[in-house]
């Protein structure tokens with residue numbers, strides 16, 4: 001009996017290229033953007049090389065240069081100066097959406113994150129109950145609906161609630177439709193886990209839980225890392241409530257969840273390669289411990305192999321270059 005050689009198809013770049021089953025493509029990528037009210041000059045973000053906390057002016061310049069480089073899909077996070085516990089104003093982020101759409105129109109596809117955490121004094125993703133030990137679901141959903149409608153009115157192509165309140169997908173879909181915004185795409189952060197990999201983002205979006213309230217961290221509303229069944233239920237509900245696109249977040253520690261859910265549900269799957277995942281590669285590369293480009297390519301290949309068709313990555317603006325080199 002001859003020995004089976006699996007190395008025959010690994011021996012040169014031609015046969016390796018021909019036998020590959022998965023190829024992340026630059027068209028799949030969405031670039032996150034942060035725009036900060038009252039900022040004088042744009043700021044770098046620890047761990048997120050090449051990503052900025054932009055001013056309203058530098059934001060438009062950044063999009064202009066991204067478009068020139070072939071990057072046209074974005075996920076916007078607005079960071080307003082004003083903070084409120086309820087009846088939150090969405091004016092700052094809305095004005096940024098309007099400015100982007102006025103300047104670039106349909107040349108950009110603009111998704112906007114819908115959440116309270118950058119707008120509340122306590123940094124939680126909803127409205128606290130009077131005891132401060134739980135988020136009030138109904139009142140939080142009211143705020144989220146107002147944000148989503150405001151953003152869609154200014155021309156957001158997609159709204160993406162990341163708060164994890166119950167029933168927000170259905171409530172947002174109904175409100176969009178009632179306001180003549182039936183074309184606005186709804187992307188649900190359906191399988192969003194309570195993760196330690198959100199660190200650099202919380203610096204960028206000024207959204208870390210803070211101050212004295214009994215709630216503490218986000219574990220009472222985000223999914224426990226050891227509860228894939230909770231993620232499945234969350235996805236089932238969001239599908240029933242009308243989500244167009246579903247998401248797993250973070251990516252790399254949850255590839256099993258992404259593979260399982262994307263095999264079960266025919267909806268398009270997004271994955272969020274979150275700030276800490278991206279930063280861990282950047283920081284390794286800075287220390288000479290890995291090859292930056294190859295490491296990102298390997299991580300992205302894993303995300304696509306597990307079933308993602310949309311990839312939200314801080315490296316989206318480099319995808320063309322990194323995937324072709």
Ligand code: PBG
Pocket residue numbers: 113115117125162163197198199200201202207218273274275276
């Ligand atoms: C806010 C939100 C978070 C992220 C996206 N939207 C942070 C959090 O839930 O604490 C994380 C993104 C990242 O780390 O890149 N609700």
